[in-house]
Amino acid sequence: MGVRFDVITLFPELFGPFQQVGVTRRAFESAQVDVRLWPLRDHAEGVYRRVDDRPFGGGPGMVMLVEPLERCLSAIRADQVAQGAARSPVIWFSPAGPRLTQKRVQQLAASPGAVLVCGRYEGVDQRFIDAHVDEEISLGDYVLSGGELPALTLIDAVTRLQPGVLHDAASHEQDSFSDGLLDCPHYSRPEVLAAPSAQVDLPARAVPAVLMSGHHAQIARWRREQQLALTARRRPDLIEAARARGELSKKDEDFLSRLPL
Template sequence: MRIDAMTLFPDMFGIVRDSGVTGRAHTQKLWSMHAWNPRDFTHDVHRTVDDRPYGGGPGMVMMAEPLEKTLEAIRIDRAASDSQDVPVVLLSPIGKPFKQATASRLAASAGAIFVCGRYEGIDQRFIDKHVDEQWSLGDFVLSGGEIAAIAMIDAAVRLLPGALHHGDSSLQDSFQDSLSGLLDSPHYTRPESLEGADPIPPVLLSGNHANIAKWRRQQSLMVTAKYRPDLISRARENGLLSRDDERFLKEISINSSDHAAP
C-alpha cells in the first residue's frame, strides 16, 4: 500500500511513518508514505498557496493551481514506480464518517492520495475536478486534514498482514466484523492482584480456552449493550448474533432492570 499526502505540513506525517506499529510496518516495507508540499509547486517568492475568498468573509482559501501541480507530480511519481491508480481522498468535515470498514477497505487497496485542507478549506473547483471521495474523522472541525489523515492511515496500516506482532489481534478489536462489529472485551495483565482493585475474573486464570472465549463474547455483548446499543441492533439486523448471544442479552437486560432505580 502506498499513501501520498498533499499537505502544508509534511513533517507531521513522520509520526505515522516512524513510530510504533505503523513505523515498524514502514521499515518492513509493508506500506510507504510520501508527503508532498504544495508550496514546492509554486513559482512566486512567497510560495503562496492561499488567497482571500471570493465574496468576502473571514479566512483564506487554498488555491487550486498549486494543488493541481502537486497532484500531477504525485501521479507521475506513482506511474514511475508502477503504483496502481488510487482514489484522491479529501479530508473534510462534510465527508463520509470514517469507520473500521473504511480502514479495512483502505488496507486491502493499493492506497490513496490524501488531500489535507487548511484555512477555510480548498477552492471548490479543485474538489469538483479531482476529488473522488471525501472522508470525515467526526463531527468536529480540525485546523487541518493532517491529523484526520494520520488517524486513518494508522487504522489501515495496523490491519496490513504482518503489521501486528500477533496476526489475530486486530480480529478481536472493537468494530471488527469478526466480533460482529461489537466492542472489545476488557483486558487484564500482571500483577495478579492490585491493591484496591477487584480480583481478575477467575475464568481468565483457568486455562480453559472455551470458557475464556465465552466470557470474552459475553463481556463484548455487555460492554456494547451499555455503551453502543446501536451496534447491537446493527449486529442483530445483519444476523450476526447467535441464540446464545440473544439469551445472554435478555438475561442481562432482566438483571439490569431488576436493579434499575424506581
C-alpha cells in the same frame, strides 16, 4: 505490493516522527506502507509561493488555491505511472464527509492506497473537490486546524492491519469494530491487586476468575458476553447492525435478553 499513500500537505514535517515509533515503524521502513509526502508549497508559483487567497464574496479566513493543488496532483499521477503504481483514488478530509469506520479502513488496507489531501485554513476551492476528489472522510463532529491528523489517523489504522505488523495476527481481529462489536476488557498481572498505599481506600482487586480457569471455551464465552454487554450499553446501534447482518447467535440473543434495561 504494499499500500501507497501520497499525502498532499503544507506541513510534511508532521509525518516524520510518526513513522519512527511503535509497532508500525517496520512497515514504513520496509515500504510495506509507502508514505510519499508532497509538500504543496513546492507546487506554488511566484516569489511568495502562495497556496491560499481570500474567499470571493468576502468573509473570514483563507481558501487553498486550486492551481498548486492541481500541479501537485499531476506530479503524483506522473510518479505513479513512472513507478508502475495504481492510479489511486483521491480522499479529501473534511468535517462534511462520512465518518471514518473500521470497515473503510479494512477496505483501504487491502487496496493499492490513496492520495490524501490535507486541508488548512477555511478549506479548498470547491472546484478542486468537484473535479478531483473521489471520497470525503471526516474524523468526527469537531473542527481540527488541518487534515494532517486525519491523514495520520487513517495511515495508522491501515498500517496496523498489514500482515506482520502486529506480533499476534489475532490481535486486530478482536479489536473494537472488527466483528462489529466493542472490545472486551483486558487484564494482566498481578492476579490480585493490592491498594496502592495505606492511605487509599480500595479493596483488593482480583482478575475475573474465569480468565484464570484455563477453560478456553468458557473464556471465549465470557469475552463475547462482555463485548455484548458493553456494546448494548454504550452503542446499541452496533447491536442492531450486528443483528441485521445475522451475526448474533441464539446464545447471544439469550444473553442480551437477560441484561438489565
